[in-house]
Amino acid sequence: MAATTEKVSRYTPQEWRNLRLGLLFISPWALGFLLFTIYPLLSSLYYSLTRYDLLRPPVFLGAKNYLTLFFDDPHFWNVMYNTLFYVGLSVPFGVGAAFIIANMLNSRIVARSFFRSVIYVPSIVPAVASAMVWQFLMNVQYGAINGVLRYFGLPIIPFLSNPGWAKPSLILVAIWAQGAAVVIFLAALQDVPRSLYEAATVDGANLWHRFRNVTVPLTSPIILFNLIMGLIVAFQEFTVPWLLTEGGPMNSTEFYLIHLYRNAFEYLRMGKASALAWILFLIIVAFSLIIFKSSARWVYYGGEK
């Protein structure tokens, strides 16, 4: 008690005033944090230990939902495989492609802002609208892509109707909507001082050396940022696969959030859905931590840290 009084009394009246004002200003956030983050997190943890169909009160089951998912639900592992396949390809390829495109746009080039706009726009178009046009484009009978293939006598591609093709097709659509990452990279690249490249050239560095030893280290914090954000988004991809394939064919595109959505809102298994949500949460945290930990080796903070 004495210790707290002593600690509190270290604040001047001015600091007290600021503390009160500061808390007043952030109170909408604080309230929202309690109502829409902390409370849902805790109640979701509770629901994940129950069977709950919204009609009857929740029945406490202990860890049964988790155990069933892990040991007695082959469908869950299929969903996990689909999701990891999707994330594992769409994030590295998406970020990689965005980085390479941004580098090309950053070099001396005519009509840079035109190229940038064309590449950026797909990322802001409503996902429902782009899903409609991709579904049409990738159609086997009257889709434009297969129309061209057929015209040249090439074999058609069953983009969305073949279990082997469906995941890569959705990854393609995801990479098409990667324009925001390109713009973020381009902004970071334009912050790299020209003089560094000139100095490297003087020291005899060729294009690859400059890319490897100047461009990559100086933009590595942004690569890290895009990787983590891409990961969080890709693990929770819903709209485009839901509209294009609805999880099919043969469950090959039943991704994590589609599975979660079905359990919660079609089968009304709120308990199982909450358990699924917590597992996803832990997976995303684990992946982010691994990337963060590894970033100590490859992210360069310009001597600021």
Next chain:
Amino acid sequence: MTTIASESTTRPVPRHYRDTGNRWQTILLEVVKYAVLVPLTLSFAFPLYWMISSALKVDSQVYTMPPILLPFPIHPENFINGWQILPFTQYAVNSVVFYTVPAVAFTVLSSTIVAYGFSRIRWPGRDTIFWLVVMTMMLPWAVTMVPLFITFKWLGWLDTYRPLVVPALFSHPYIVFLLRQFFMTLPEELSDAARIDGASEFGILFRIILPLTKPALAVVALFRFLWAWNDYLGPLIYLRDENRYPLALGIEQLSRRANDVGNFSNGIPYLMAVSTLVALPIIVTFFFAQRTFIEGISLTGMKG
């Protein structure tokens, strides 16, 4: 970063060194660059071009092989006919009046106040608590989706826009983050001078800070507009009554109708026409506010 930069600028580059690279290599590189970039850009643009051009076709032009790149004659009446198959005007009103406008207004207002508290007032523990904001930015929305649905159902808010709009009153972490970045760039003396003149913190925020950060407000308003306009999963979870659908759900509804063969002809052109109309406000806004978009998205990657 700055130290490296200034170090190297003190070392002038002798002119003749710049041309040491092989001339042919440079030319080859230029050729390769455009040879990659031009087809790439074309393929990025193609789906949206296909959406618009197919919106101007009739069935016979859609199902012709090889595909028709430039439709002739064009059928602009598809935009009107497609729009009228379902109550799209109602959907548009729902999207704008019940979702986009309140979501943008609430988010920008609340996030401005919160961001001010996290940047322009110095109080003990501020930066520690701000870490919580950053953490919530990375929280998967899937985790809170189910319990929030249960809460909103309990409140009797299903089939209304309240679950999508009311949380906006409590600020958005990402937008707080962006606005805080902007507010931090303004000099501290600005606030100090006003405080000496006896201005309240709210007075400083609304009379001094906000007029100086109008571009920032435009950026965050734009993003919030985009999220609300494009949102599909939120309305899908909370809205059942078709009369309350936003445009995103309306498009899906139209595609289901168009896929039931025999319902009506020109299903695909109508679907593409309505999709174009729904994407249009976004594309038009982008071309008018291109700099705002690019600046905003660039700031996203900025480290706090």
